[in-house]
Amino acid sequence: DAEITQSPRHKITETGRQVTLACHQTWNHNNMFWYRQDLGHGLRLIHYSYGVQDTNKGEVSDGYSVSRSNTEDLPLTLESAASSQTSVYFCASSVGERNEQFFGPGTRLTVL
Amino acid sequence: GQNIDQPTEMTATEGAIVQINCTYQTSGFNGLFWYQQHAGEAPTFLSYNVLDGLEEKGRFSSFLSRSKGYSYLLLKELQMKDSASYLCAVVDSNYQLIWGAGTKLIIKP
Numbered sequence: 001d002a003e004i005t006q007s008p009r010h011k012i013t014e015t016g017r018q019v020t021l022a023c024h025q026t027w028n029h030n031n032m033f034w035y036r037q038d039l040g041h042g043l044r045l046i047h048y049s050y051g052v053q054d055t056n057k058g059e060v061s062d063g064y065s066v067s068r069s070n071t072e073d074l075p076l077t078l079e080s081a082a083s084s085q086t087s088v089y090f091c092a093s094s095v096g097e098r099n100e101q102f103f104g105p106g107t108r109l110t111v112l
Numbered sequence: 113g114q115n116i117d118q119p120t121e122m123t124a125t126e127g128a129i130v131q132i133n134c135t136y137q138t139s140g141f142n143g144l145f146w147y148q149q150h151a152g153e154a155p156t157f158l159s160y161n162v163l164d165g166l167e168e169k170g171r172f173s174s175f176l177s178r179s180k181g182y183s184y185l186l187l188k189e190l191q192m193k194d195s196a197s198y199l200c201a202v203v204d205s206n207y208q209l210i211w212g213a214g215t216k217l218i219i220k221p
Contacts, residue, residue, distance in 0.1 A: 040213060041213055042116070042199065042211035042212050042213040042214060043155070043199070043201075043209075043211040044211075045208070045209075048208075090154060090155070097142070097207050098143060098160065098203070099143075099203055099207050099208075099209060100145065100157055100160065101157075101209065102157075103154035103155050103156070104154060105153070105154050106153075106154055
């Protein structure tokens with residue numbers, strides 16, 4: 001069955017370290033997204049991609065980067081982790097204009 | 113700016129009916145989603161409305177009025193497993209999803 005996976009599921013890191021969160025989907029979807037979810041906020045878009053070599057900034061992209069070298073993967077990198085980036089991170093994928101998104105299980109990141 | 117409003121929390125009784133409202137102001141409209149999210153889990157798709165009216169799917173129904181910028185999710189015959197957060201999301205003119213903060217639904221026996 002097609003699926004979308006994230007790794008690691010939990011991560012504790014220190015301020016200033018570089019961290020990469022992996023997202024892998026086997027739906028063969030062109031569109032992939034990274035969100036963060038914090039209490040009191042909805043899902044906030046960090047970066048998104050509509051295909052290989054395409055990446056775009058979302059509303060909260062500062063301090064994050066992505067790259068898309070194939071259809072299946074969209075890794076999210078925190079260049080220098082900050083305590084404000086402690087959050088739950090969700091990856092999602094979709095196809096078509098309706099943009100129904102399928103979510104991975106999430107990564108809980110703690111920055112100390 | 114773009115804005116999606118939902119109540120923060122609602123409480124209902126097992127077996128009853130509950131209506132969760134969502135109002136929106138967005139740059140364009142290309143559809144509205146409702147997702148369910150259990151604590152510690154990922155959001156999962158519940159319904160999609162793009163035309164005015166009611167869409168029914170088992171115990172869950174979703175209504176849309178584009179002229180009023182309004183939608184609701186109706187849950188009937190509530191079960192304890194319906195305790196979750198319910199997220200409203202609008203597809204804007206750029207086909208991006210704009211998310212509400214979610215409504216936490218607590219079901220009491």
